[in-house]
Amino acid sequence: MKVVALAGGVGGAKLADGLARCLAPQELTLVVNTGDDFLHFGLKICPDLDTVCYTLAGLANPETGWGRAGETWNTLRALEALGAPTWFQLGDQDLATHLERTRRLAEGETLSEVTRFFCQQWGIRHRVLPMSDQPVRTIVETDIGDLPFQEYFVKYRFEPSVRGFRFEGIAQATAAPGVLEALADCDVVIFCPSNPWVSIDPILAVPGVREALLRARVVAVSPIVGGRALKGPAAKMFAEIGIPPSAQAVALHYGSLLKGFVYDRADVAEEPAVRSLGLRTLVTDTVMRSPADRRRLAEEILDFARRELIP
Amino acid sequence: MKVVALAGGVGGAKLADGLARCLAPQELTLVVNTGDDFLHFGLKICPDLDTVCYTLAGLANPETGWGRAGETWNTLRALEALGAPTWFQLGDQDLATHLERTRRLAEGETLSEVTRFFCQQWGIRHRVLPMSDQPVRTIVETDIGDLPFQEYFVKYRFEPSVRGFRFEGIAQATAAPGVLEALADCDVVIFCPSNPWVSIDPILAVPGVREALLRARVVAVSPIVGGRALKGPAAKMFAEIGIPPSAQAVALHYGSLLKGFVYDRADVAEEPAVRSLGLRTLVTDTVMRSPADRRRLAEEILDFARRELIP
Numbered sequence: 230m231k232v233v234a235l236a237g238g239v240g241g242a243k244l245a246d247g248l249a250r251c252l253a254p255q256e257l258t259l260v261v262n263t264g265d266d267f268l269h270f271g272l273k274i275c276p277d278l279d280t281v282c283y284t285l286a287g288l289a290n291p292e293t294g295w296g297r298a299g300e301t302w303n304t305l306r307a308l309e310a311l312g313a314p315t316w317f318q319l320g321d322q323d324l325a326t327h328l329e330r331t332r333r334l335a336e337g338e339t340l341s342e343v344t345r346f347f348c349q350q351w352g353i354r355h356r357v358l359p360m361s362d363q364p365v366r367t368i369v370e371t372d373i374g375d376l377p378f379q380e381y382f383v384k385y386r387f388e389p390s391v392r393g394f395r396f397e398g399i400a401q402a403t404a405a406p407g408v409l410e411a412l413a414d415c416d417v418v419i420f421c422p423s424n425p426w427v428s429i430d431p432i433l434a435v436p437g438v439r440e441a442l443l444r445a446r447v448v449a450v451s452p453i454v455g456g457r458a459l460k461g462p463a464a465k466m467f468a469e470i471g472i473p474p475s476a477q478a479v480a481l482h483y484g485s486l487l488k489g490f491v492y493d494r495a496d497v498a499e500e501p502a503v504r505s506l507g508l509r510t511l512v513t514d515t516v517m518r519s520p521a522d523r524r525r526l527a528e529e530i531l532d533f534a535r536r537e538l539i540p
Numbered sequence: 541m542k543v544v545a546l547a548g549g550v551g552g553a554k555l556a557d558g559l560a561r562c563l564a565p566q567e568l569t570l571v572v573n574t575g576d577d578f579l580h581f582g583l584k585i586c587p588d589l590d591t592v593c594y595t596l597a598g599l600a601n602p603e604t605g606w607g608r609a610g611e612t613w614n615t616l617r618a619l620e621a622l623g624a625p626t627w628f629q630l631g632d633q634d635l636a637t638h639l640e641r642t643r644r645l646a647e648g649e650t651l652s653e654v655t656r657f658f659c660q661q662w663g664i665r666h667r668v669l670p671m672s673d674q675p676v677r678t679i680v681e682t683d684i685g686d687l688p689f690q691e692y693f694v695k696y697r698f699e700p701s702v703r704g705f706r707f708e709g710i711a712q713a714t715a716a717p718g719v720l721e722a723l724a725d726c727d728v729v730i731f732c733p734s735n736p737w738v739s740i741d742p743i744l745a746v747p748g749v750r751e752a753l754l755r756a757r758v759v760a761v762s763p764i765v766g767g768r769a770l771k772g773p774a775a776k777m778f779a780e781i782g783i784p785p786s787a788q789a790v791a792l793h794y795g796s797l798l799k800g801f802v803y804d805r806a807d808v809a810e811e812p813a814v815r816s817l818g819l820r821t822l823v824t825d826t827v828m829r830s831p832a833d834r835r836r837l838a839e840e841i842l843d844f845a846r847r848e849l850i851p
Contacts, residue, residue, distance in 0.1 A: 270639040271582045271646055303612045307636030311661050313643065321632050325618030328581040332624065335582055350622050 230256055230531065230539075231415040233445075237262045237428020238277050239294035239460055240452055240517075241421035242284035244530075247523030248419070249285055251531055254354040258411040259285075262423070263340070263359045264367035264396055264431030265378045269317055272327040273334055276379065277428065278344055278359055279326055286351035294460070297322045316384040341405045356407070360432045363402040367427050368395050378427060387462035391469040394426055399434045412441035417534040420449035422515060424463040425482045426470075439486070446538045448489035448530060450515060451476040455495040459516060477502045489538050491515065491530055509537040541567055541842065541850075542726040544756075548573045548739020549588050550605035550771055551763055551828075552732035553595035555841075558834030559730070560596055562842055565665040569722040573734070574651065574670045575678035575707055575742030576689045580628055583638040584645055587690065588739065589655060589670055590637055597662035605771070608633045627695040652716045667718070671743045674713040678738050679706050689738060698773035702780040705737055710745045723752035728845040731760035733826060735774040736793045737781075750797070757849045759800035759841060761826060762787040766806040770827060788813045800849050802826065802841055820848040 232252060236245045236259055245259050259281060266275045276295070283289040283297055290296045300320035309315050319327070326347070333343045339362040348357055369381040371389035381387060412418060420429050429449075433439050453474050458464040464474035472478050476492035476499050490508045492499070493515040503510055511533040517523045543563060547556045547570055556570050570592060577586045587606070594600040594608055601607045611631035620626050630638075637658070644654045650673040659668055680692040682700035692698060723729060731740050740760075744750050764785050769775040775785035783789050787803035787810050801819045803810070804826040814821055822844040828834045 269643075271584075271642040272639075273582075301612070301614045301632075303614060303632035304635045304639070307633040308640060311636055311640050311658070313636065313640040321612075321614035322618040324615045324635065325622055325624065328583075328615070329619060329622050329624040331582040332580075347622070 230417070230535065232256060232417055232419060232531070233258045233260060233411045233415045234419040234421055235260050235262075235423075235429055235432045236277070236281055236421040237423030238265075238280045241277070241423035241428060242281045242289070242294070243517040243523050244419070244421040244450060244527060245281055246284045246520070247517065247525070247527030248531075249355045250520075250524045251527045252355070254356070258356045258358060258407070258415070260358050260360055260408050260411070260432055262428045262431050263361060264365050264427065265382075266364065267366070267377055267379050269319075269379075272324075272331045274317070274327050274379075275330065275340070275359070278357070279323070282344070282347055282351060282353060282357060285353045285355065285357070288351065296320050317379060318383075339405075341407075356411075358405050358407050358411070360405060360408065360435050360438075361402040362405050363398060365399050365402050365431060365435075366397040367431055368397055369427070370394065382462070387465065391462075391466050393470075394430065396431050396434050399431070400436070402435055404435050404437050408435070409437050409441050412438065412445055415445065416539050418442060418445045418447045419530060419534075420447065420483065422450040422452040422459075424452060424458070424461055424466070425479055426463065426466045429483075433486075442486050446488045446534070447483070447486050448491060448534055448538065449479065449483050449487050450530065451479045451490070451492040451496070453479050454493040454515060475499060477506070480506055480508060489534065491533065509533075511537075541728070541846065543567060543728055543730060543842070544569045544571060544722045544726045545730040545732055546571050546573075546734075546740055546743045547588070547592055547732040548734030549576075549591045552588070552734035552739060553592045553600070553605070554828045554834050555730070555732040555761060555838060556592055557595045557831070558828065558836075558838030559842075560666045561831075561835045562838045563666070565667070569667045569669060569718065569726070571669050571671055571719050571722070571743055573739045573742050574672060575676050575738065576693075577675065578677070578688060578690050580630075580638075580690075583635075583642045585628070585638050585690075586641065586651070586670070589668070590634070593655070593658055593662060593664060593668060596664045596666065596668070599662065607631050628690060629694075650716075652718075667722075669716050669718050669722070671716060671719065671746050671749075672713040673716050674709060676710050676713050676742060676746075677708040678742055679708055680738070681705065693773070698776065702773075702777050704781075705741065707742050707745050710742070711747070713746055715746050715748050719746070720748050720752050723749065723756055726756065727850050729753060729756045729758045730841060730845075731758065731794065733761040733763035733770075735763060735769070735772055735777070736790055737774065737777045740794075744797075753797050757799045757845070758794070758797050759802060759845055759849065760790065760794050760798055761841065762790045762801070762803040762807070764790050764807075765804040765826060786810060788817070791817055791819060800845065802844065820844075822848075
């Protein structure tokens with residue numbers, strides 16, 4: 230069974246990890262959002278790629294879901310003493326990733342190549358692809374002005390009210406090598422329970438991706454459970470855009486791209502509404518509290534896809 | 541008494557510190573070599589400026605003379621685990637300096653402005669100026685090819701045999717704001733016991749500096765003691781260029797720029813040779829093992845200048 234999973238940050242990384250525990254390396258390709266990437270202190274930082282890779286490599290901080298386990302903060306404290314901006318949490322170990330990525334990019338490697346190198350170093354055997362090797366910047370349009378995603382998310386703790394989104398550079402971006410090929414040659418595509426607006430939508434906006442998905446079997450996993458996001462601003466964004474946050478709202482957001490939809494038992498009351506969209510559905514426990522949960526959810530989704538979607 | 545001191549790395553920083561302990565802030569300007577500066581992992585690193593500033597601020601590692609006291613190496617270890625180049629010792633606290641410098645330069649500040657900001661943050665009250673705000677790169681021409689200074693010095697541990705030096709970008713560089721003014725308006729200029737070839741010569745090569753020095757009272761302190769350099773490749777460089785390393789060789793190197801010369805008691809046998817150059821001389825203990833040594837040597841040099849050079 231060949232699977233492509235689209236993922237953003239923490240929630241996406243958890244399901245990606247579950248899938249990697251169920252599927253052989255040649256059966257799984259992960260396509261990761263790079264719209265959150267930014268330059269900070271001259272370093273190229275790719276938060277979602279790092280979260281996915283650290284999680285797959287077993288290096289992630291289990292408490293936060295992002296950053297590294299056993300992290301230290303000596304550089305950050307020295308930056309603070311210098312009066313430098315410290316709104317983005319730069320751990321000492323994490324910094325090495327940003328430094329080496331920046332160095333390799335400056336030497337002419339592509340982001341795909343750097344990511345492949347990191348995966349080798351960290352013992353990650355499944356394929357992890359950035360959505361694009363060209364820079365794309367997710368801009369959150371808010372009541373206090375346009376904010377690059379990391380500033381909105383970290384510096385302003387997603388407090389400003391959202392009016393819309395745009396992905397700067399997306400028209401000039403091309404899908405990273407392997408992305409369109411993997412989408413064209415897979416049995417199922419899984420949208421991980423990542424933020425639809427700022428984690429999955431940037432990937433869908435990469436030229437060629439949406440067209441490839443129209444010919445694929447796509448299953449989305451709702452990141453909205455009980456009307457709330459497990460983490461981050463997804464529910465708040467739906468509400469501020471004028472859509473009551475719900476599992477059905479997620480399914481409607483992706484619209485005709487979907488063939489299947491996975492949502493939480495907490496939202497079982499939405500069953501008639503979701504079913505009215507004409508989708509195959511799986512209602513289960515989608516909240517991943519432990520590595521065992523990740524694997525169990527991944528297995529259920531793969532079984533569901535085999536049973537209900539693949540002829 | 542108004543003093544300008546030209547300094548490179550560790551030896552220069554020690555005398556600079558001694559001078560700062562003897563002179564009021566408005567009496568001392570330090571002009572620091574930036575020919576060693578380089579880009580590493582996308583960060584702008586200024587080894588001599590950092591050594592001088594850390595030393596003046598009391599932040600320097602007393603064992604090495606460079607880097608910071610109580611330094612930790614977590615990022616460097618993570619770089620090593622990633623297979624990244626680790627020949628340059630990047631400490632966690634030190635990294636904060638490079639990150640914030642890089643960030644401020646990218647925002648349009650000059651190196652002078654960044655240095656002034658750091659001095660404020662670190663409580664340094666004497667004026668520290670980079671020799672130039674434009675990048676100058678010291679290239680060491682060796683038997684294994686041309687090497688940027690840090691690669692020659694750190695990566696190759698100054699093992700290659702030296703054939704010559706050049707300072708890339710020097711013709712386009714201008715003295716940093718305040719440098720020529722300080723040289724024109726001082727009672728004495730002190731060449732700290734830094735490497736003549738790669739610490740002091742780059743400063744002398746900045747357009748306008750040599751001309752300003754011809755109108756000044758210059759005292760050089762020999763970094764060669766007993767035919768050897770206390771630290772680094774100065775003696776080795778003299779020998780490879782074809783000049784037996786000695787105090788007199790240092791005085792001859794600076795030639796007609798000098799009015800006074802300070803060298804070590806270990807070289808008292810050179811007295812006739814040095815005196816034959818027509819210089820005022822001070823023979824004393826020039827090796828600075830403790831902060832008290834720095835202050836004592838600085839006081840002796842200032843007394844010598846007052847007594848012998850200033851009308």
